[in-house]
Amino acid sequence: MNDRVILAHGGGGELTKRLIAEHIMPRLGNEVLNPLTDGALLDAPTNRLCFTTDAYVVQPLEFPGGNIGHLAVAGTVNDLAVMGATPKWLSLALVLEEGLEFAVLDRILDAIAATARDAGVVIATGDTKVIEARGPAGMTLTTAGVGVLRPGTNLDACRIKPGDFIIVNGAIAEHGLAVMSAREGLAFQTQLQSDVAPLNGLIAAMLDTGADIKFFRDATRGGLAGLVADLAEETGLTVELRENDIPLTPAARHIAELLGLDPLTVANEGKCVAVVAARDAEKILAACRNHPLGRAAAVIGQITPGRPLAELITRAGGRRIIQRPYGEELPRIC
Amino acid sequence: MNDRVILAHGGGGELTKRLIAEHIMPRLGNEVLNPLTDGALLDAPTNRLCFTTDAYVVQPLEFPGGNIGHLAVAGTVNDLAVMGATPKWLSLALVLEEGLEFAVLDRILDAIAATARDAGVVIATGDTKVIEARGPAGMTLTTAGVGVLRPGTNLDACRIKPGDFIIVNGAIAEHGLAVMSAREGLAFQTQLQSDVAPLNGLIAAMLDTGADIKFFRDATRGGLAGLVADLAEETGLTVELRENDIPLTPAARHIAELLGLDPLTVANEGKCVAVVAARDAEKILAACRNHPLGRAAAVIGQITPGRPLAELITRAGGRRIIQRPYGEELPRIC
Numbered sequence A, B: 001m002n003d004r005v006i007l008a009h010g011g012g013g014e015l016t017k018r019l020i021a022e023h024i025m026p027r028l029g030n031e032v033l034n035p036l037t038d039g040a041l042l043d044a045p046t047n048r049l050c051f052t053t054d055a056y057v058v059q060p061l062e063f064p065g066g067n068i069g070h071l072a073v074a075g076t077v078n079d080l081a082v083m084g085a086t087p088k089w090l091s092l093a094l095v096l097e098e099g100l101e102f103a104v105l106d107r108i109l110d111a112i113a114a115t116a117r118d119a120g121v122v123i124a125t126g127d128t129k130v131i132e133a134r135g136p137a138g139m140t141l142t143t144a145g146v147g148v149l150r151p152g153t154n155l156d157a158c159r160i161k162p163g164d165f166i167i168v169n170g171a172i173a174e175h176g177l178a179v180m181s182a183r184e185g186l187a188f189q190t191q192l193q194s195d196v197a198p199l200n201g202l203i204a205a206m207l208d209t210g211a212d213i214k215f216f217r218d219a220t221r222g223g224l225a226g227l228v229a230d231l232a233e234e235t236g237l238t239v240e241l242r243e244n245d246i247p248l249t250p251a252a253r254h255i256a257e258l259l260g261l262d263p264l265t266v267a268n269e270g271k272c273v274a275v276v277a278a279r280d281a282e283k284i285l286a287a288c289r290n291h292p293l294g295r296a297a298a299v300i301g302q303i304t305p306g307r308p309l310a311e312l313i314t315r316a317g318g319r320r321i322i323q324r325p326y327g328e329e330l331p332r333i334c
Helices: A014-028 A068-082 A102-119 A174-183 A200-208 A223-235 A250-259 A278-289 B014-028 B068-082 B102-119 B174-183 B200-208 B223-235 B250-259 B278-289
Strands: A040-043 A048-056 A085-097 A122-131 A139-149 A165-168 A213-218 A238-242 A272-276 A298-304 A310-313 A319-322 B040-043 B048-056 B085-097 B122-131 B139-149 B165-168 B213-218 B238-242 B272-276 B298-304 B310-313 B319-321
Touching: A014 A102, A014 A122, A040 A085, A040 A122, A048 A068, A048 B085, A048 B139, A068 A085, A068 A102, A068 A139, A068 A200, A068 A213, A068 A272, A085 A102, A085 A200, A085 B048, A085 B139, A102 A122, A102 A139, A122 B139, A139 B048, A139 B085, A139 B122, A139 B139, A165 A278, A174 A250, A200 A213, A200 A272, A200 A278, A213 A223, A223 A238, A223 A272, A223 A310, A223 A319, A272 A278, A278 A298, B014 B102, B014 B122, B040 B085, B040 B122, B048 B068, B068 B085, B068 B102, B068 B139, B068 B200, B068 B213, B068 B272, B085 B102, B085 B200, B102 B122, B102 B139, B165 B278, B174 B250, B200 B213, B200 B272, B200 B278, B213 B223, B223 B238, B223 B272, B223 B310, B272 B278, B278 B298
Parallel strands: A048 B122, A085 A122, A122 B048, A238 A310, B085 B122, B238 B310
Antiparallel strands: A040 B048, A048 A139, A048 B040, A085 A139, A165 A272, A165 A298, A213 A272, A238 A298, A310 A319, B048 B139, B085 B139, B165 B272, B165 B298, B213 B272, B238 B298, B310 B319
């Protein structure tokens, strides 16, 4: 059983040291993390910072297009990026279940290292605990992130007004559908992959245009539906989406139908929504399409005067209210 | 079943909003957290920062002297404080198991709020997930913390040299023994309580003396034994402790004997070790004894030349090597 995690790996003794020395540091080591002190020392270029955290509980741990490690880095990086911050440092807390294979752990640590490299962030500090297995051996990861606010950024939902355009950087619903396909044994039927990706580079490219961007948010749990319902509530305005213009691949539409899910409510992990002044929409679209993660970017709707609700103009030309999902059809999706 | 958490509370929809609005924000709300944006904006007074994280998996969630909420704040605050930082902001990620009673959740959130107030830190950002119950409904908490480095602090284990004194702020082993007593149904036999407490005030009082303090560390997992074994390794010197001088209450000694545990290896959550220049030891002890969390502070040993190992001078006058625990006799202790 030398190829699996045991409870004693979490005890803070000799075995914990070996777990860290043999599995974690070879993959995640860097100048900031290497001292392995109680906290990491950061030298921020400014004192205007952004701070965020997310716990990741996805099941299965590995799914088409990624694993929980990609998610734990990209999700937290994206939360900083949509706030107008340049992500700089992440913390990483591992809660491993006894019996987890080291081969799986190492693949996930490799994904964390690779995604951090892609996003240009440093894993600065961490913690490891081991708990008893209570089902298929799994893990939960929690990352917190610290970023530096970009000077001159003026993201403020209060500035949104009727006529502003709503832009998404590509096809929706792929993360949630890929995870569900894996869970339901449908993965072999489809090429569908999670869209998990760090969006900080794309968002920086959009901000670098100097366009008047008023709002960013990543469409994770609750999907695009949850995002626009929140947006309507926060602005007190109507958010109008056009179903015809929302990018959705035929594969995703097919799987959503098979699973009985509304793609609007399905989680994404590499999609963000921007609200921009109408005159700047073309500029933003051009910046997106120049970036690998924004090739399929589209204007999908606009802000209109009226009651604070989100509406969908359907393919058939009808109108329906977009509601925030009540609970969640898809537990442990991220 | 309205009094329990269900999976849909974690879905990112309407029920998640209610969980946050009805249980979390009334207890933890503050100016930084209230916007509930993807990240919190921090205005650090300087750009020299310290960043840390810990996951808390203690079972049971509530134990004599505290609960997982006290632990999740105090533990992370203490990691910042021993680095010479003033703790300022915490993130809080909740992973709740379906079936958890709201009454338990609320007590734990109350403990988080109270401990954060005591420590003078702000819960700046957070996340909530719900997973299926797989045993008695529980939770894990992960906090990350950002603190501001105190100017002029020169904590560096490289500065430690033979003759330096080792000080602890009070009686050891109480956290681990209190949790184990609760787990083994021994709690009724003893008054023993966890020592969980934020130590930043005490540590600041010690630093404020201007004494030459070279090293701080809190003695959590692995206990005092793990700490001094690490210290010997890091300094390349012998760390000599005197068993007679190590504060240990009769109740703790009794329970440790009953459970067959060496108190040196048992986790603490409100004890830190300082290494100081011998000439300043009295000054430090005086500062400790003036603080409610340092009344029983004592010099427990010294650094001596010799091989890099930790030794105990026993009550009987013998010598034994103090080893880092291999795994852990006590899983899920913090």
